[in-house]
Structures are given as C-alpha cells and as structure tokens.
Amino acid sequence: MLLGTNLLMAQTTATADAAKPGVNWLSVGYYVLLFVLIAISIAVIGKILKVYDLSQQIQGKKGIHWNNIMGVICLVFLVGGLGGAYWDITVQGSMTLPEAASKHGVKIDAMFLTTTIITLIVFVITQILLFTFLFRYRHSDKRRAYFLPHNNTIEKVWTIIPAIVLTILVIFGFFTWQEVENSSPVKGDINIDVTGHQFAWEIRYAGPDGILGKKDFRLTAGANKLGIDFKDKNSMDDLQADTLVLPVNKVIRLNIFAQDVIHSVYMPHFRVQQNAVPGLPTFFKFTPTITTEEMRRKVDDPKFEYLLYCNKICGSSHYNMQRVVRVVTEGEYNQWIAKQKPYLTPALRTELKLAAADQKKSITQNRLALNN
Amino acid sequence: MSTLAVHDHGVAHHEEGHEHHHDTFLTKYVFSQDHKMIAKQFLITGITMAVIAMLLSILFRIQLAYPDKSFPLLETLLGRFAPEGRLDPEFYLSLVTIHGTIMVFFVLTAGLSGTFSNLLIPLQVGARDMASPFINMLSYWFFLTACVIMLSSFFIQKGPAGPGWTIYPPLSALPTAMKGSGLGMTLWLISMVCFVASSLMGGINYVSTVLNMRTKGMDLWKMPLTIWAFFLTAILGVLSFPVLVAGVVLLIFDRSFGTSFYLSDIVVNGQVMPFEGGSPILFQHLFWFLGHPEVYIVIMPAMGISSEVMSVNSRKPIFGYHAMVYSLIGITVLSFIVWGHHMFITGMNPFLGGVFMITTLIIAVPSAVKTFNWLATLWRGNIRFTPAMLFAIGMVSFFISGGITGIFLGNAALDINLHDTYFVVAHFHLVMGSAAIFGMLAGVYHWFPKMFGKMMDEKLGYLHFWLTFIGAYLVFFPMHFMGLDGVPRRYYAFTEFASMQRWLSVNMFITWAAIMSACAQVAFLYNFITSIFWGRKATQNPWQANTLEWTTPVEHLHGNWPGEIPSVYRWPYDYSKPGAEEDYILQTTPLSQTMSSNLPHDFEDNPAGLEALNKWTSTQKANEEVK
Numbered sequence: 001m002l003l004g005t006n007l008l009m010a011q012t013t014a015t016a017d018a019a020k021p022g023v024n025w026l027s028v029g030y031y032v033l034l035f036v037l038i039a040i041s042i043a044v045i046g047k048i049l050k051v052y053d054l055s056q057q058i059q060g061k062k063g064i065h066w067n068n069i070m071g072v073i074c075l076v077f078l079v080g081g082l083g084g085a086y087w088d089i090t091v092q093g094s095m096t097l098p099e100a101a102s103k104h105g106v107k108i109d110a111m112f113l114t115t116t117i118i119t120l121i122v123f124v125i126t127q128i129l130l131f132t133f134l135f136r137y138r139h140s141d142k143r144r145a146y147f148l149p150h151n152n153t154i155e156k157v158w159t160i161i162p163a164i165v166l167t168i169l170v171i172f173g174f175f176t177w178q179e180v181e182n183s184s185p186v187k188g189d190i191n192i193d194v195t196g197h198q199f200a201w202e203i204r205y206a207g208p209d210g211i212l213g214k215k216d217f218r219l220t221a222g223a224n225k226l227g228i229d230f231k232d233k234n235s236m237d238d239l240q241a242d243t244l245v246l247p248v249n250k251v252i253r254l255n256i257f258a259q260d261v262i263h264s265v266y267m268p269h270f271r272v273q274q275n276a277v278p279g280l281p282t283f284f285k286f287t288p289t290i291t292t293e294e295m296r297r298k299v300d301d302p303k304f305e306y307l308l309y310c311n312k313i314c315g316s317s318h319y320n321m322q323r324v325v326r327v328v329t330e331g332e333y334n335q336w337i338a339k340q341k342p343y344l345t346p347a348l349r350t351e352l353k354l355a356a357a358d359q360k361k362s363i364t365q366n367r368l369a370l371n372n
Numbered sequence: 373m374s375t376l377a378v379h380d381h382g383v384a385h386h387e388e389g390h391e392h393h394h395d396t397f398l399t400k401y402v403f404s405q406d407h408k409m410i411a412k413q414f415l416i417t418g419i420t421m422a423v424i425a426m427l428l429s430i431l432f433r434i435q436l437a438y439p440d441k442s443f444p445l446l447e448t449l450l451g452r453f454a455p456e457g458r459l460d461p462e463f464y465l466s467l468v469t470i471h472g473t474i475m476v477f478f479v480l481t482a483g484l485s486g487t488f489s490n491l492l493i494p495l496q497v498g499a500r501d502m503a504s505p506f507i508n509m510l511s512y513w514f515f516l517t518a519c520v521i522m523l524s525s526f527f528i529q530k531g532p533a534g535p536g537w538t539i540y541p542p543l544s545a546l547p548t549a550m551k552g553s554g555l556g557m558t559l560w561l562i563s564m565v566c567f568v569a570s571s572l573m574g575g576i577n578y579v580s581t582v583l584n585m586r587t588k589g590m591d592l593w594k595m596p597l598t599i600w601a602f603f604l605t606a607i608l609g610v611l612s613f614p615v616l617v618a619g620v621v622l623l624i625f626d627r628s629f630g631t632s633f634y635l636s637d638i639v640v641n642g643q644v645m646p647f648e649g650g651s652p653i654l655f656q657h658l659f660w661f662l663g664h665p666e667v668y669i670v671i672m673p674a675m676g677i678s679s680e681v682m683s684v685n686s687r688k689p690i691f692g693y694h695a696m697v698y699s700l701i702g703i704t705v706l707s708f709i710v711w712g713h714h715m716f717i718t719g720m721n722p723f724l725g726g727v728f729m730i731t732t733l734i735i736a737v738p739s740a741v742k743t744f745n746w747l748a749t750l751w752r753g754n755i756r757f758t759p760a761m762l763f764a765i766g767m768v769s770f771f772i773s774g775g776i777t778g779i780f781l782g783n784a785a786l787d788i789n790l791h792d793t794y795f796v797v798a799h800f801h802l803v804m805g806s807a808a809i810f811g812m813l814a815g816v817y818h819w820f821p822k823m824f825g826k827m828m829d830e831k832l833g834y835l836h837f838w839l840t841f842i843g844a845y846l847v848f849f850p851m852h853f854m855g856l857d858g859v860p861r862r863y864y865a866f867t868e869f870a871s872m873q874r875w876l877s878v879n880m881f882i883t884w885a886a887i888m889s890a891c892a893q894v895a896f897l898y899n900f901i902t903s904i905f906w907g908r909k910a911t912q913n914p915w916q917a918n919t920l921e922w923t924t925p926v927e928h929l930h931g932n933w934p935g936e937i938p939s940v941y942r943w944p945y946d947y948s949k950p951g952a953e954e955d956y957i958l959q960t961t962p963l964s965q966t967m968s969s970n971l972p973h974d975f976e977d978n979p980a981g982l983e984a985l986n987k988w989t990s991t992q993k994a995n996e997e998v999k
Contacts, residue, residue: 279636
C-alpha cells in the first residue's frame with residue numbers, strides 16, 4: 001500500500017516537474033522496484049514455508065522446528081558476530097588515533113588500555129554465554145526447565161566481583177583525573193588564550209613580558225575583536241597568531257574563552273578537551289611531548305598536522321572550525337614567536353588614539369551607553 | 373482453568389452488549405478513559421513518531437555517506453531545506469535535534485512507558501482501571517498535542533529547532549546564532565512543556581494505581597518485575613521532569629523577556645549583547661538532572677518487559693527476583709546523583725567531576741547484577757523462540773555491548789578524549805536506543821494478543837528481528853572506532869578534515885546498514901497492521917504465562933474482569949515447578965490446590981501453611997510406605 005502510493009506520487013510529480021533537470025526518476029523507480037521484488041520474494045518464501053508446514057502436519061509429522069532453527073541461527077550469529085567484532089577491532093581499531101603526544105595523555109592511554117581489556121573480556125564471555133545458552137537450552141517437549149528461583153551465594157559473588165573491579169577502575173580514574181586537572185599555577189608556564197566564536201578560533205600569545213593582558217567583552221568593537229583592555233599595560237605587547245605553535249616539553253596553559261555560544265577546544269592527539277563557555281573562562285594545562293616532525297615520521301604521513309577543532313555543536317559551520325597546531329623545538333618556537341604581530345595594530349592604535357585623548361571620559365560614556 | 377475461561381466468556385458477552393448502548397465512537401476510540409484503549413493510542417502514536425524519527429535519521433545518514441553528492445530527489449521532497457539536492461547544514465542540525473528529541477521523549481518515554489504502564493499496571497496488579505481515568509486520558513491528549521507542535525516546526529520558514537536535543541544555551545537562547553534557534557526553538561520548548569505535563573499526569577497515575585489499587589493478595593513482593601519497573605520509572609519521572617520544566621521556563625525567559633539566567637559576556641557577530649551574570653552551566657545542571665534519570669526512564673521499562681518475557685519463554689522463574697527488584701531500586705536512587713558525568717569537561721569544578729565519576733561507576737554494579745541474572749534465567753531453561761523472546765534477548769545483548777562502553781565514558785579521565793565523539797553516539801544508541809526499542813518491541817509482540825485479541829505472524833517477526841538486530845550492530849559497532857579516532861558527532865560533513873576522510877567508506881557502510889534496518893521495519897509495520905484486522909484469533913493465555921492479565925477475557929471490557937477481581941496467592945514466576953502438573957501455575961491458583969508442588973520456601977511468613985505442608989508431605993510418605 002505504502003509503496004504503491006509512493007510510486008504514484010513519484011509518477012505524478014515526475015510528469016509535473018518533467019522539465020526540471022536532475023531528478024532521475026528512473027533510478028528512484030529501480031530502487032522502489034527492487035524493494036517491491038524483495039518484499040514479494042519474501043512473501044513467496046513465506047507461503048512456501050506455510051504450505052510445507054501444513055503438508056507435514058497433514059502427514060501427521062511435526063512441521064518445521066522453528067525453535068531448532070532459531071537456536072542454530074543464534075549460534076551462527078555468535079560465531080559471525082565475534083568474528084566480525086574481531087575484524088572490526090583489528091582493521092578499524094588500527095585506524096584510531098596514534099599514541100598520545102602529551103605527558104598526561106600517556107596515562108590516559110594506559111587507563112584506556114586497562115579498561116578495554118577488562119571490558120572486552122566481560123563482553124566476550126557474556127555474549128558467548130548468552131547465545132550458547134540459547135542454543136543449548138532451546139525448547140524441547142521432552143524436557144522441563146530447571147526450577148531455580150535464586151541462589152544467594154552466586155548472586156553475592158557476581159555483585160561483589162564487579163564492585164571490586166569497578167572500585168579499582170574508579171581509584172585509578174580518580175587519581176588520573178585529579179592529576180590531569182591539576183590547576184596549581186607554576187611560574188614559567190606558557191599562557192595562551194584561545195577564544196572561540198562562530199566559526200573560528202582566535203589565538204593570543206603573551207608578548208615578551210609573558211603576561212596576557214585583561215579582556216572585557218564590553219570593549220569588543222571594530223578591530224578589537226577580542227575586547228582586549230589596552231588600559232592594562234600587559235596587553236600592549238600581546239601577539240596574535242594563525243597557528244597554535246607550541247614548544248615541545250613545556251607546560252602549556254590554554255586559557256579558553258567563548259564569545260557567542262559554547263564551543264569546545266578539542267585536540268585529540270594530546271588527549272585535550274575543554275569546553276569554551278561564554279562568561280565562564282576555563283583552562284587546560286598540558287605538556288606536548290612529540291613534535292609535529294617526529295609525529296609525521298611515526299605515522300608515516302608527511303602531511304600530518306595536529307589539529308584543534310570544535311567539538312560542541314555551535315551552528316551551521318560547526319563542522320569546519322579548525323586550527324592547525326604545530327609542536328616544534330624550543331629554538332624554532334622562539335624564532336617563530338619573534339615574527340608574530342602584536343594585537344595592537346596601527347589601525348587599532350589609530351582607532352583607540354581618539355579614545356586615548358580623553359580615555360577616562362569616553363570609557364565611562366561607553367559603559368553608560370551599554371547599561372542603557 | 374477451562375471452566376474459568378468459559379465462565380468469563382459468558383459474562384463478557386453480556387457486558388459487551390451492555391456497554392454498546394453507552395459507547396459512541398468518540399468515547400470508545402477517541403476520548404476513551406479505558407486504560408487499554410489509551411495504551412493503544414500511546415502505542416500507535418509512538419510507532420508513528422518512531423517511523424518519522426527513523427526517516428529523519430536516514431536523511432542525515434545519506435548526507436554523511438555522500439557529502440559531495442547532489443540528490444535532486446531531496447530537493448523535491450524537502451524544498452528549501454535541501455537546495456540543489458544537498459541538505460542545508462542548519463537543516464542537518466535540525467534533523468539531528470528532532471530525531472533525538474522524538475526518539476528519547478516521544479518514542480522511548482511516552483511510547484514505551486505510556487503504552488505498557490497503561491496496559492499492564494491495571495491488568496497485572498488486578499485493578500479495574502487506572503486510579504484516575506480522566507487524567508489518564510488528558511495525559512494522552514497532552515502527549516498528542518506535544519507531538520503535533522513538534523512536527524509542525526517542519527512547516528515554518530526557518531525550520532525546526534537545531535541546537536541538539538540537549539538544547540544548550542546560549543546557542544538555543546540566541547535567535548541570531550542559528551536559524552534553528554528561532555521560532556522552531558520556541559515550538560520545541562512549548563512542545564516539551566506539554567510533553568512534561570503529559571508525562572507527569574501519567575506518572576502520578578501509575579504510582580497511585582500501583583500503591584493503592586492492587587487486588588487482594590497482591591503484596592509488593594508478588595508483583596511482576598514489569599510492574600516494579602513501571603512503578604520505579606514513574607517515580608523517577610515524577611521527581612525529575614519538573615526540573616526540566618524549570619530549566620525550560622527559565623530558557624523561555626532568557627529568549628523572550630531579556631533575563632540573563634544562562635547568559636553572560638556574549639558578543640554575537642561583533643554585536644555586544646547586554647546579558648550579564650548568568651551561567652550556561654546552570655542550564656546543563658538543570659537539564660541533566662532530568663536528562664540522566666531520563667535514560668533510566670527509557671531503559672527500566674525495557675528491563676522489566678524483558679525480564680517478564682524471558683521468564684515466560686524460558687519456562688523458568690526469573691533468577692534472583694529480589695536481586696532484580698533491589699537492583700532496580702538501586703538504579704532509581706543512584707540515577708539522581710550521576711548527572712554530572714555529562715559535564716566533566718564543561719568547566720564544572722574538577723573535584724565535582726571526580727565525585728560524579730565515583731557515583732557513575734557504582735551504578736554499573738546493579739546493571740551488572742541484572743545482566744548476570746538474565747543469563748542465569750536462560751541457563752537450563754526450556755527456551756521457546758517467540759519473536760518477543762528474541763527481542764528480549766536482543767535487548768540483553770545490546771545492553772551488554774552498550775553498557776560496557778559506559779565504563780569508559782563514566783571515567784572522567786577517559787571522557788576527556790571521548791566526550792562528544794562518535795564513541796558516545798555508539799554507546800547510547802546501543803544501550804538506551806537499541807536496547808530500549810528492543811524491549812518495547814518485545815512488549816509489542818508479547819502483549820499484542822492482549823491488546824488486539826489477535827496473534828502476530830511469527831515468521832515475519834523472526835525476519836524483523838534478525839534484520840534489525842544485525843542491522844543495528846552493523847550501524848553502531850563501527851562508530852566506536854570513529855570516536856576513538858577523534859571524529860566528533862553532529863558534524864555536517866567530514867570533508868573538511870584530511871584525517872576524517874578515510875572514514876567515508878565506513879560512513880557509507882553504516883548508511884546502507886541503516887537503510888536495510890529501516891526497510892526491515894516494513895516487515896513489522898505490515899505484520900502489526902494486518903494482524904490487527906486479519907490476524908489469527910488469540911486464545912486467552914497464548915504464552916502459558918502466570919500473570920493476572922491472562923485471566924481476563926480476550927474480548928476487552930471496561931473493568932477488565934467480568935465479576936469479581938481475582939485474588940492472588942503466589943508470586944508470578946512459578947514456571948516448571950517440580951511436582952506441578954503443567955509447567956506454569958497462575959498467580960490466582962491457591963497453594964492449597966498445588967500441594968504436590970509446594971516448597972517450604974512458599975510459606976516463609978505463613979507458619980500455618982508450612983504446618984499444613986509438613987502434614988501433607990508426611991501423609992504422602994506414609995502412603996508411599998504402605999504401598
């Protein structure tokens with residue numbers, strides 16, 4: 001019925017829009033026809049089975065043993081499924097991320113491996129039990145099921161064992177987590193601001209003074225895209241960059257901001273992810289350990305790049321909000337950063353000069369205007 | 373047994389004739405206050421919504437498999453949402469959002485709980501109807517209103533809501549941030565308020581019916597596990613859904629009245645917005661305070677249904693009935709204190725993240741106990757493969773496969789790299805998507821004779837099961853590895869990243885597997901619809917089950933039982949009891965009629981009964997000796 005109307009609709013629209021280029025009604029028709037043919041052949045097979053079943057019953061035989069057939073299919077599914085899972089794990093499992101390129105990432109990966117081994121064992125055993133029980137204990141008229149309402153000992157065993165295993169995982173996980181999220185500020189950490197907006201990341205490095213200047217979202221206007229407060233002396237030498245370049249083996253503190261909606265800083269190769277939330281500055285501290293060059297050799301891909309991309313739904317171009325991340329040696333880093341341009345471009349300087357004449361007044365006026 | 377059935381029929385016909393004088397078409401099929409009719413209304417609306425949501429998923433799967441290809445057919449079907457035969461990126465996000473919303477709320481909450489709580493609570497506890505039939509009717513009509521409002525958003529200029537089913541502000545709060553945050557979002561919020569109203573009316577009804585209207589002898593420990601599951605689910609819903617409404621109302625204020633509950637420091641397209649002092653994280657707390665219990669609202673009825681179906685079809689009592697109930701209670705309680713595991717990397721205090729990680733992994737213990745108990749139920753059973761049984765087994769298989777990946781995601785340290793990737797998509801589609809929908813389908817196949825008085829075709833059921841079961845694994849299993857490669861969810865296309873393009877072939881494979889599974893649902897729909905009208909007539913107790921609903925006559929009547937409501941004398945799982953004549957004993961059979969199969973355990977708090985049993989066994993022994 002449904003298919004018939006579909007086909008009918010297809011035909012009517014086809015005649016109406018015949019002039020319109022593109023819609024290949026013939027191939028649509030083929031797909032529909034294919035489906036109808038499959039449906040019909042299934043119906044035919046069904047009828048044959050029914051006739052066979054009835055003729056068997058007329059002869060006083062039992063007919064098709066569906067319980068046996070289903071039992072066997074369960075077994076076939078178990079073998080096929082485990083084989084498929086094994087194939088998937090080896091083939092697609094090898095397409096996953098390369099080794100962690102950060103200090104804490106190595107710990108996360110170790111944790112991941114432990115969890116994978118434990119859960120895979122549980123997965124394989126429980127699925128084998130499930131489907132072999134189905135085959136082994138399929139229905140038979142001669143047998144009666146074994147009346148076993150409960151057994152307190154075995155129930156205690158399989159409550160306590162998962163509890164112990166999970167306790168171990170929790171303890172490991174808790175300490176790894178505390179370590180990763182350790183927030184104590186240390187002198188010499190490299191501070192970098194990453195600000196997300198629809199649909200790009202802005203990167204701001206501290207200048208020679210090593211301190212990032214203050215920001216205020218109310219100051220966002222014109223060339224001052226990030227709302228940097230240039231009254232703060234530390235802001236004067238802040239640098240902007242297109243690429244997130246990081247020196248290897250140095251502690252990096254990413255200060256994460258968002259201007260419009262929630263974004264997420266995701267750098268999977270470093271096992272780094274932190275949401276960028278408007279109004280709630282967040283940060284992530286990590287130490288890259290493998291330079292881009294080394295990683296290219298390791299994954300055998302001369303074009304490999306580390307990436308930073310958005311991992312929280314943020315609008316139409318969410319799927320294309322990326323920045324290249326490059327990990328380099330300290331020497332290369334110093335060379336690179338010397339070439340970066342300050343945020344305070346001449347254009348911005350002239351824009352702000354006007355305000356600089358009587359800075360205090362204009363800012364208070366701005367504030368007033370905003371409050372209204 | 374047989375005399376009882378005949379007796380039922382006689383009275384049933386009398387009652388039917390009597391009823392016909394009062395019932396018009398409108399009061400019988402539309403504004404019905406009969407819980408069985410309301411259950412059917414919920415079921416058919418739920419199935420309709422499920423089909424719609426499934427078709428939406430096929431649309432975005434096509435986009436993911438063929439990101440560079442143009443399908444002129446799509447433009448014909450969708451118009452401005454697919455210019456030049458390619459989905460609009462914002463419409464893609466709307467599809468994802470509405471697919472999630474419909475599946476989680478409209479299908480797996482209302483379609484599942486609404487159908488089976490309504491059908492089974494009165495029938496299995498022995499009540500004539502729900503505590504409040506009128507509110508029950510309202511519950512359905514609010515649900516239908518919510519469905520209609522949600523779907524109507526496809527017909528407005530800017531299209532349906534698009535910020536994901538979790539509707540995180542500020543994206544959902546700023547109409548300028550995306551098309552899907554405009555009128556579509558407003559409709560989403562209104563629809564959700566109606567939905568929660570429906571859900572609350574239903575939930576209060578379920579709780580009060582279970583607590584107050586059980587028949588004589590039906591103490592809490594004699595209730596089938598289905599009822600336990602529905603009861604605890606309803607409690608979860610009643611306690612957590614109001615929090616969602618609170619969150620939604622504040623969001624409406626932020627959107628329409630200029631408040632700043634969730635908004636602060638916002639600059640959209642260079643435009644400084646006046647919001648100050650709010651926190652987007654607050655919304656996430658409010659949302660997930662419902663959102664996490666919600667996943668248990670989805671899965672617990674499926675667990676209850678599967679337990680019942682597996683016990684009936686293994687011809688064996690459910691293993692560890694008490695443990696099953698306590699684990700359900702454990703899950704209910706714990707589910708209120710784990711919501712933070714959705715927010716490990718949102719900027720929530722890391723210490724809080726650690727605490728939520730501990731509570732989250734604790735909840736895995738009752739889940740593990742349930743799984744092992746199901747396996748033990750099958751062990752040495754006498755397993756009949758009805759389609760319902762197969763779906764219940766599929767539910768267990770999915771619950772294991774999807775459940776173990778929860779141990780990765782519940783671990784805050786591992787979640788850093790897995791959060792919001794396809795690993796998460798694989799996890800929840802297996803553990804709450806596929807498992808819950810399989811529980812629901814098991815229920816449909818099992819209680820179809822009770823609902824419609826007809827049997828469904830078994831062979832088509834087999835076909836439906838295997839195609840769907842294999843299809844779902846083919847769709848979701850490879851997604852784990854995409855997630856492990858850092859492929860994010862909710863991406864319109866993977867063409868912009870060199871590292872993600874190698875997953876294109878996998879995406880094509882997944883899409884075709886999804887199309888195959890979707891086609892398999894035609895087998896179900898055909899079976900469902902034709903069986904309602906032309907199916908084989910059902911007998912009174914087609915599965916030889918013990919529970920009370922199978923003592924009602926096949927022909928429905930308002931009030932369920934002609935004459936007196938039967939009393940209950942035993943638990944619902946006396947299958948294959950040694951010494952019994954048949955391999956099942958109805959809950960309504962008194963222990964005095966089954967002296968040969970009684971066990972000392974049956975008289976735990978009944979010393980008089982135990983004495984009678986001892987006397988009976990000693991006389992039996994004496995008789996043996998005489999012989």
